[in-house]
Amino acid sequence: MIVASDLTKRYGDRVAVDGVSFTVRPGHVTGFLGPNGAGKSTTMRMVIGLDRPTSGTVTVDGARYADSPAPLRAVGALLEARALHPGRTARAHLRWMAASNGIPVARVEEVLGLVGLESVAGQRVGRFSLGMGQRLGIAAALLGDPPVVVLDEPVNGLDPEGIRWVRTLARDLAAEGRTVLVSSHLMAEMALTADHLVVIGRGRVLADCSTREFIAEHAASYVKVRTPQPGQLAELLRRSGADVVRDGDELRVQGVDTVTTGELAAAGGLVLHELGLVTSSLEEAFMTLTAGSVEFAAAHPAEVSR
Numbered sequence: 001m002i003v004a005s006d007l008t009k010r011y012g013d014r015v016a017v018d019g020v021s022f023t024v025r026p027g028h029v030t031g032f033l034g035p036n037g038a039g040k041s042t043t044m045r046m047v048i049g050l051d052r053p054t055s056g057t058v059t060v061d062g063a064r065y066a067d068s069p070a071p072l073r074a075v076g077a078l079l080e081a082r083a084l085h086p087g088r089t090a091r092a093h094l095r096w097m098a099a100s101n102g103i104p105v106a107r108v109e110e111v112l113g114l115v116g117l118e119s120v121a122g123q124r125v126g127r128f129s130l131g132m133g134q135r136l137g138i139a140a141a142l143l144g145d146p147p148v149v150v151l152d153e154p155v156n157g158l159d160p161e162g163i164r165w166v167r168t169l170a171r172d173l174a175a176e177g178r179t180v181l182v183s184s185h186l187m188a189e190m191a192l193t194a195d196h197l198v199v200i201g202r203g204r205v206l207a208d209c210s211t212r213e214f215i216a217e218h219a220a221s222y223v224k225v226r227t228p229q230p231g232q233l234a235e236l237l238r239r240s241g242a243d244v245v246r247d248g249d250e251l252r253v254q255g256v257d258t259v260t261t262g263e264l265a266a267a268g269g270l271v272l273h274e275l276g277l278v279t280s281s282l283e284e285a286f287m288t289l290t291a292g293s294v295e296f297a298a299a300h301p302a303e304v305s306r
């Protein structure tokens, strides 16, 4: 279990992580979600002791990572900008990591197989593609067979097959009872991978709930209905308590479902050309939630031309 309590990190007068508290439980994939610059990497670096909190604490299974006698066996981590010796082969890199953590060399071949890098294990990592580098980073994270796995943007640079592979791997690791924390700035991907979400923006926790709860709360939906008699239908719907927005022959209705909308139209003898439920995408929900906390938002075209 990872427990962060009031975790804060300042760089000079810049607050990267601002009083963040959350718990990552075993047996689940927890998605750590936020736009660029939200503080995800900084938080993850503090989890594995690469950065020291300005204040607050973070513990892994009750202990600070820095106090662990064999860190790779306690927490496996894939962090961005991993330092790799470009002249070393993938196998040599993993063997060196295994040796320095008292891990049997046979485990190196196991993890190479697990991430699908056996055939290129003898190649120098300097020539690896971004995707191969990510797989090597994941192999390194799993080397110590750790109960806690922290993956920072693991699908970066992966093709669709690779993305699906990471998703399955994360879920399998959680199903084995491990604690799995995966960061991403892609809401849709996280919705498929994570059971639980911790959403941050500008260093603060914006949401901490199950993925199901997040979808139910933030993905807005409305009934879309098209009719040649929009004025009359809007009137009927409003009388039954619905909020209605009219756009030509189309009505966007909230507060009643598709069944009620159809029945009201039938009772009023009105013709319908279209009736359906529209649910805003999770990406939209995520962007709405984090709108005020995006560090590098693109200017609106109208603002640029002004």
Ligand SMILES: Nc1ncnc2c1ncn2[C@@H]1O[C@H](COP(=O)(O)OP(=O)(O)OP(=O)(O)O)[C@@H](O)[C@H]1O
Pocket: 011, 014, 015, 016, 017, 034, 035, 036, 037, 038, 039, 040, 041, 042, 043, 185, 295
């Ligand atoms: N070493 C550093 N010195 C100064 N500022 C830093 C440092 N590391 C991070 N920051 C700042 O802290 C904030 C959070 O950065 P962080 O990399 O943790 O965000 P992130 O959510 O991981 O973003 P991304 O998705 O872009 O990786 C940013 O404003 C960043 O500029």
